[in-house]
Amino acid sequence: MLTIKCAGCKRKIWKYLKIGKGQVLRCHKSKITKEYDFERREERIYCRCGRAICEDKGKYFRMIPKAFMHTGEKN
Ligand SMILES: [Zn+2]
Secondary structure: OEEEEEOOOOOEEEEEOOOOOOOOOEEEHHHEEEEOOOEEEOOEEEOOOOOEEEEEOOOEEEEOOOOEEEEEOOO
16 A cells, blocks of 8 residues: 655645556556545645645546655555
């Protein structure tokens, strides 16, 4: 399980079940297991500090490189 965090202020965004060792380019909504504090404006998800983290593409979020970091283990 990974914890996705804002790269700017380190606030937790959500927990994500990542399968495989690859980079986190997308977060599939069905594998987000816990949501923390964030803001949705139109098709984008923002951290509370104002940084855009990802874009809503329907079944998944496309992550914005360098906008986020993660801690934890890939499965
Ligand atoms: Zn932030």
